[in-house]
Amino acid sequence: MMKIAVAGVGYVGLVSALGFAYHGHTVTAVDLDKYKIAGLSAGVSPIFEPGLEELLQEQLAAGRIQFTTDGASAYSDADAIVIGVGTPENEDGSANLNAVYQVANEIGQNIQKDCLVIVKSTVPVGTNDSVEAIVKEALKNRAEVHVISNPEFLAQGSAVYDTLHGSRIIIGTDSEIAEAKMRTIYADYGQPIVVVSRKSAELVKYASNDFLALKISFVNEIANLCDILGADIEEVTEGMGYDARIGNSFLRAGIGYGGSCFPKDTKALHWLAEDHGFVLRTVEAAIKINEKQKYTLIHKLRKEMPHVAGKKIAVLGLTFKPGTDDLREAPSIPNIKVLQREGAIIQAYDPIAMDAVAAQLGDESMMKGSIEEALVGADACLIFTEWDEIRKISPDTFTRWMASPNVLDGRNCFNKYEMEAAGVVYQSIGRPLARVRQLQ
Numbered sequence: 001m002m003k004i005a006v007a008g009v010g011y012v013g014l015v016s017a018l019g020f021a022y023h024g025h026t027v028t029a030v031d032l033d034k035y036k037i038a039g040l041s042a043g044v045s046p047i048f049e050p051g052l053e054e055l056l057q058e059q060l061a062a063g064r065i066q067f068t069t070d071g072a073s074a075y076s077d078a079d080a081i082v083i084g085v086g087t088p089e090n091e092d093g094s095a096n097l098n099a100v101y102q103v104a105n106e107i108g109q110n111i112q113k114d115c116l117v118i119v120k121s122t123v124p125v126g127t128n129d130s131v132e133a134i135v136k137e138a139l140k141n142r143a144e145v146h147v148i149s150n151p152e153f154l155a156q157g158s159a160v161y162d163t164l165h166g167s168r169i170i171i172g173t174d175s176e177i178a179e180a181k182m183r184t185i186y187a188d189y190g191q192p193i194v195v196v197s198r199k200s201a202e203l204v205k206y207a208s209n210d211f212l213a214l215k216i217s218f219v220n221e222i223a224n225l226c227d228i229l230g231a232d233i234e235e236v237t238e239g240m241g242y243d244a245r246i247g248n249s250f251l252r253a254g255i256g257y258g259g260s261c262f263p264k265d266t267k268a269l270h271w272l273a274e275d276h277g278f279v280l281r282t283v284e285a286a287i288k289i290n291e292k293q294k295y296t297l298i299h300k301l302r303k304e305m306p307h308v309a310g311k312k313i314a315v316l317g318l319t320f321k322p323g324t325d326d327l328r329e330a331p332s333i334p335n336i337k338v339l340q341r342e343g344a345i346i347q348a349y350d351p352i353a354m355d356a357v358a359a360q361l362g363d364e365s366m367m368k369g370s371i372e373e374a375l376v377g378a379d380a381c382l383i384f385t386e387w388d389e390i391r392k393i394s395p396d397t398f399t400r401w402m403a404s405p406n407v408l409d410g411r412n413c414f415n416k417y418e419m420e421a422a423g424v425v426y427q428s429i430g431r432p433l434a435r436v437r438q439l440q
C-alpha cells in the first residue's frame with residue numbers, strides 16, 4: 001500500500017482521496033481552506049454528495065485518511081502526490097491553471113524522495129509537460145519524479161459510485177516505472193486500465209466530456225425540430241438507442257447541459273484548438289446550441305404570455321441536475337434573472353439549493369418552503385431540474401394550486417397525455433401533443 005498526498009479537496013480531490021483510502025492506501029489530503037479542512041477532519045463534507053459523508057467518516061475512523069493545510073509535510077514523504085485542484089474558466093474560455101502550477105511548485109520544493117506526481121485536474125493538452133518542468137525546477141532534494149496524467153471521470157450526484165465503479169482508469173505516461181507504480185495504486189479497483197501517452201490522456205478527458213456535451217446538444221436540436229414537425233423526441237431517441245453505435249444513454253432532451261464540467265470543458269478545448277489556429281466546429285456548435293437552449297422555456301412562455309410583469313411564476317428545481325447542491329451553470333439562475341428583470345414575481349422551490357440561490361440572487365422572499373407554496377396562485381410554472389420530488393407531482397396538483405395551470409417543463413418530467421387529461425396546459429422539450437393520439 002502507498003502513502004498518497006492529495007492536493008485540493010474539491011470534487012475531484014476529495015472523492016479520489018477517499019477512493020484511495022477505501023482501497024487501503026494511507027492518504028493525506030491538503031487544502032488551503034482551513035474551514036474545509038477542519039470540517040473534513042471532524043467528518044463533515046463541504047459538498048452534498050450521496051454516500052460521501054459516510055465514506056469520509058468510515059475512512060477517518062479506520063485511520064486511513066487525514067486532512068491538513070500543511071502541504072509541505074504531506075508532500076515530503078509521499079510515494080505519490082495527486083494534483084486535484086480546480087481549473088476554473090478564464091474570461092476568454094481558456095482554463096485557468098494558476099492553482100495547478102502553484103501546487104506543482106510547492107510539491108517540487110518539498111519532495112524528499114522519489115515519487116509520482118499524478119495530475120487529476122482537467123488540464124489542457126501539454127499542461128503535464130509544464131507541471132513536470134515546474135516540479136523539476138523547484139526540486140531542492142535529489143529525487144526521481146514522474147509526472148503522470150490520470151484524468152477523473154466522476155459525475156456529480158454519483159461521484160462516490162463513479163470513483164469506486166468507474167468505466168476505466170486512464171494512465172498517461174511513457175515511463176514503464178511510472179506505469180508499474182500506477183498499476184499498483186489501482187490494483188484493487190477492478191476497472192479496466194488504459195495506458196496511453198501523457199498528451200493522449202489529457203485529450204481523452206476533454207474529448208470524452210465534449211463528445212457527451214455534443215450528444216446532448218444534438219438531441220436538443222432534434223428535439224427543437226420535433227416541436228416544429230410534430231414528432232416526439234422520446235420516441236425518436238428510443239428508436240435511435242437500439243443501435244449500439246449510438247447507445248441509449250445521454251439522449252435526454254432538455255434545457256441544455258450545466259454544471260462544472262461540460263460548459264467549461266467545451267469552451268476550454270475550443271479555445272485550445274483556436275489557439276493553435278484550428279477551429280473545432282462541432283464543439284463550437286455544441287456551445288452555441290447550449291447557450292440558446294437554456295432559454296427555451298422563456299421563449300415558449302412568451303408565446304403564451306407576452307408580458308410577465310406582475311405575473312406570478314413558479315420555478316421548480318434550481319440545481320444544474322438532481323442529486324447535487326451545485327448551482328454552477330445551472331440554467332435556473334439566468335432564467336430567474338431575466339424574468340425578474342421583466343417584473344415577474346418568482347416563487348421558487350428546490351429540495352436542497354434554496355439558501356444558496358437566495359444568497360446568490362440576494363432575494364430570500366422568492367424562496368418557498370414546498371412545491372405547493374411555490375405553485376399557489378401562479379400564472380405559470382417553469383421546471384428546471386428533474387428532482388424525484390418534482391417528477392412525482394400529480395398533474396392535478398398543478399390545476400389545484402395554480403391560478404392558471406401553464407406548466408413549462410424543461411426536463412420532460414411528466415407524461416404529456418396525463419398532464420393534458422388533467423387540464424394542465426403543458427409544454428415540454430420536443431414533445432408536442434400529437435393530435436392523432438389525442439383523438440384515439
Ligand code: UDX
Pocket residue numbers: 152153154155156157209216249250251252253254255256257258259260261262320321
Ligand atoms: C460530467 C460527466 O458525466 C463526467 O463524466 C465528467 O467527469 C464531468 O462532467 P456532471 O457535470 O457531474 O458530469 O453531470 P452529468 O450527469 O454528466 O450532466 C451534465 C449536464 O448535462 C446536466 O446539466 C444534465 O442535466 C445534462 N444532461 C445530461 C442532459 O441534458 N441530457 C442528458 O441526456 C444527460
